[in-house]
Amino acid sequence: xxxxxxxxxxxxxxxxxxxxxxxxxxxxxxxxxxxxxxxxxxxxxxxxxxxxxxxxxxxxxxxxxxxxxxxxxxxxxxxxxxxxxxxxxxxxxxxxxxxxxxxxxxxxxxxxxxxxxxxxxxxxxxxxxxxxxxxxxxxxxxxxxxxxxxxxxxxxxxxxxxxxxxxxxxxxxxxxxxxxxxxxxxxxxxxxxxxxxxxxxxxxxxxxxxxxxxxxxxxxxxxxxxxxxxxxxxxxxxxxxxxxxxxxxxxxxxxxxxxxxxxxxxxxxxxxxxxxxxxxxxxxxxxxxxxxxxxxxxxxxxxxxxxxxxxxxxxxxxxxxxxxxxxxxxxxxxxxxxxxxxxxxxxxxxxxxxxxxxxxxxxxxxxxxxxxxxxxxxxxxxxxxxxxxxxxxxxxxxxxxxxxxxxxxxxxxxxxxxxxxxxxxxxxxxxxxxxxxxxxxxxxxxxxxxxxxxxxxxxxxxxxxxxxxxxxxxxxxxxxxxxxxxxxxxxxxxxxxxxxxxxxxxxxx
Numbered sequence: 001x002x003x004x005x006x007x008x009x010x011x012x013x014x015x016x017x018x019x020x021x022x023x024x025x026x027x028x029x030x031x032x033x034x035x036x037x038x039x040x041x042x043x044x045x046x047x048x049x050x051x052x053x054x055x056x057x058x059x060x061x062x063x064x065x066x067x068x069x070x071x072x073x074x075x076x077x078x079x080x081x082x083x084x085x086x087x088x089x090x091x092x093x094x095x096x097x098x099x100x101x102x103x104x105x106x107x108x109x110x111x112x113x114x115x116x117x118x119x120x121x122x123x124x125x126x127x128x129x130x131x132x133x134x135x136x137x138x139x140x141x142x143x144x145x146x147x148x149x150x151x152x153x154x155x156x157x158x159x160x161x162x163x164x165x166x167x168x169x170x171x172x173x174x175x176x177x178x179x180x181x182x183x184x185x186x187x188x189x190x191x192x193x194x195x196x197x198x199x200x201x202x203x204x205x206x207x208x209x210x211x212x213x214x215x216x217x218x219x220x221x222x223x224x225x226x227x228x229x230x231x232x233x234x235x236x237x238x239x240x241x242x243x244x245x246x247x248x249x250x251x252x253x254x255x256x257x258x259x260x261x262x263x264x265x266x267x268x269x270x271x272x273x274x275x276x277x278x279x280x281x282x283x284x285x286x287x288x289x290x291x292x293x294x295x296x297x298x299x300x301x302x303x304x305x306x307x308x309x310x311x312x313x314x315x316x317x318x319x320x321x322x323x324x325x326x327x328x329x330x331x332x333x334x335x336x337x338x339x340x341x342x343x344x345x346x347x348x349x350x351x352x353x354x355x356x357x358x359x360x361x362x363x364x365x366x367x368x369x370x371x372x373x374x375x376x377x378x379x380x381x382x383x384x385x386x387x388x389x390x391x392x393x394x395x396x397x398x399x400x401x402x403x404x405x406x407x408x409x410x411x412x413x414x415x416x417x418x419x420x421x422x423x424x425x426x427x428x429x430x431x432x433x434x435x436x437x438x439x440x441x442x443x444x445x446x447x448x449x450x451x452x453x454x455x456x457x458x459x460x461x462x463x464x465x466x467x468x469x470x471x472x473x474x475x476x477x478x479x480x481x482x483x484x485x486x487x488x489x490x491x492x493x494x495x496x497x498x499x500x501x502x503x504x505x506x507x508x509x
Contacts, residue, residue: 030503034094037499038087045084064495068488072384075484077143078431082399082492085430089423090500098416100500106420109413110406111493113421115486117405118398121459122390122482127167133158135477136385137378139394142478144374146367149188153371156193156358157378163195164354165386173383177355179305180375182368185340186361191371196329196347197309198357199269203334203344204294205284211293214332214346217265217325218298218306220316222273223256223287224280225249250282256318257286263323267332267346270296271303271314293332295344309355310346337361384481394480395462395473396432400450402489403428432463439465446470 064083065076086107093103125132137157141150164177181198203209236242260268268287270278279296287294298306303314312327330348337343343359358375362368385391392398406425410418429447436446446463449470453461462473473479 033503037502038091041499042084042087045080064491067491072380072484072487075488079488079492081430081434082488083495085427086492086496089427090496093420093423102416103420104497104500106417107424107493107497110421110424111489113406113409114402114489117402118392118482118485121401122392125385125389125391132391133382133385136381136479136481139478139480140377140381141374145370146188146374153375153378157375158382159193160356160358161379161382163356170386173386175379178379179357180360180372181357182360182372183343184368185337188362188371190361192359194345194357194359196349197306198359199295199344201295201297202342204279204296205288207288208291208293209334211266211332214267214329215264216267216269216310216312216327216329218269218312218314220271220314221318222276222278223253223283224277225252227276253283254286257283259318259321261290263321263326265292265326267293269298272297272299305355310349381481384483388483390482391479392482392485393460393462393473394478395464396435397460397462397473398485399428399431400454401459404454435463439468441468
C-alpha cells in the first residue's frame with residue numbers, strides 16, 4: 001500500500017516546482033518582448049539607412065514614414081533612421097536596468113528641448129522670396145531618381161502652389177487643387193503646368209477637335225434609350241411596331257440632344273455610367289451634327305476637380321440642364337502628343353477656381369510614377385513652408401546641432417534622466433554619419449569634424465555630398481523646411497515611446 005501512495009504524491013511536488021519556474025519565466029517575458037520589438041524595428045531602420053540623401057539607394061517605407069509623408073511630405077527616410085537609432089539607445093539603456101517609463105519620459109523632455117533648439121536655428125522665410133522656395137524644392141528633388149530634371153520640376157512645383165493659394169493669408173495648401181495627370185510617352189522634359197483642365201479621355205466624335213469660346217456642360221445622366229426597371233425581353237412580331245419602337249427611341253434621344261443644344265452648350269462631358277451606355281451611337285450622331293464636342297467616361301472622382309476648375313455644375317437630369325449650369329472657357333482643344341496619343345486641354349477659364357494641372361510625361365510607367373512621387377514631395381516641401389514659414393539648413397547640420405545642445409542640456413539634469421537625454425543626443429548623430437557613409441566619406445572623422453565646427457558656433461555647417469566634404473550648407477543652398485525636421489523628430493520619438501510601452505504580445509490565429 002505505501003508503495004502505491006508514493007507515486008501519487010510525486011507529481012504535485014513536481015507541478016509546484018514547474019509552476020514556480022513558469023512564474024519566474026513570465027517575469028522575464030516583458031523584457032524579451034521589448035527587445036524583440038526593438039530589434040525588429042531596428043532591422044527595418046537599418047534596411048532603410050542606405051537610402052538617405054542624394055547618393056542613397058531608393059526607398060522602402062513604413063507606417064512611420066507614411067505619417068511623416070502626410071504631415072510634412074518629405075524626410076520620410078530620415079524619420080525611420082532616427083527612430084532606429086533611438087531604439088538602439090533604448091536597448092542599451094534597458095540593458096543597464098533603467099525602467100522603460102523613465103526612458104520614455106526623458107525622451108519626451110529631450111524632444112521638447114530639441115524642437116526649441118531647431119526653432120532657434122531656423123530662419124524665417126517670406127512666400128514672396130521665390131529663390132528660397134526654389135532652393136527648398138530643388139533640395140527635396142536632389143535625392144530622387146529624376147534629380148537631373150530638378151531645374152524644370154522645381155519652378156513648376158513652386159508655380160503650381162503659388163497659383164492655388166493666396167500668399168498673404170494662406171496657412172496650408174490643399175494638394176487636391178493641384179491635379180497630376182500622367183500620360184505615357186515623351187520624356188520628363190515634356191512635363192508641363194497647365195492653368196486649366198487636362199483630360200486624358202479621347203474626344204468621342206472624331207470631327208470636332210477644337211472649340212473656341214467653349215460652353216462646357218457636365219452631365220451625370222445617360223444619352224441613350226431608357227431601360228425598364230426590371231430585366232425583361234419584348235418580342236416584336238410586327239414590322240410596323242418595330243418601326244415605331246425605333247422611331248420613339250430616335251425622337252427621345254433627339255429631344256434630349258435638342259435641349260442640350262438650346263442652352264448654348266458646345267462641349268459636353270459625360271460621366272461614366274455603370275447602368276447602361278452613357279452615350280449611344282445615335283446620340284453621338286446627333287451631337288456631331290450639332291457641332292457639340294463630346295468627352296465620355298469622366299470618372300466619378302474627377303467631377304469635383306472639374307467643377308472647381310471650369311466653374312460648371314454637374315447635372316443629374318435633363319430638366320435641370322440650363323445655361324447657368326455651364327462653365328465657360330476660351331478654348332477646348334484636343335492636342336496631339338507626337339505619336340503617343342491625345343489629350344484634351346481646356347484653357348482660359350472664365351472663373352478659375354484656383355486649381356492647376358501638372359501633366360507628367362515619361363518614356364515608361366516606372367519613370368512616370370517616380371516623377372509623380374518626386375513632384376508630390378516638392379509640392380509638400382513648399383506646403384510645409386506655407387504652414388510654418390521657416391527654413392533650416394540640411395546636410396545633417398540640424399542633427400549635429402541637436403546632439404551638441406542636448407548633451408549640454410543633459411548636464412543640467414540629474415540622475416537617470418540626464419543619462420537618457422544624453423543617449424537621445426548621441427542617437428541624433430546617425431543622420432550625419434549615414435549621409436557621410438552614403439557619400440563615400442569616412443563617417444567617424446566626418447562626424448567628429450562636424451561636431452568641432454558646431455562646438456565653435458558654426459550652426460549651419462553640414463555635409464556637402466556633392467563636394468565630398470564639410471562646408472557651410474546654407475551657402476550651398478541645401479535647405480529644408482523647419483516643419484520637416486520638427487515633424488521627423490516628433491514622430492520618431494512618439495514611435496519609440498510606443499514601442500517601449502509594449503511588454504507583451506497576444507498571438508492571433
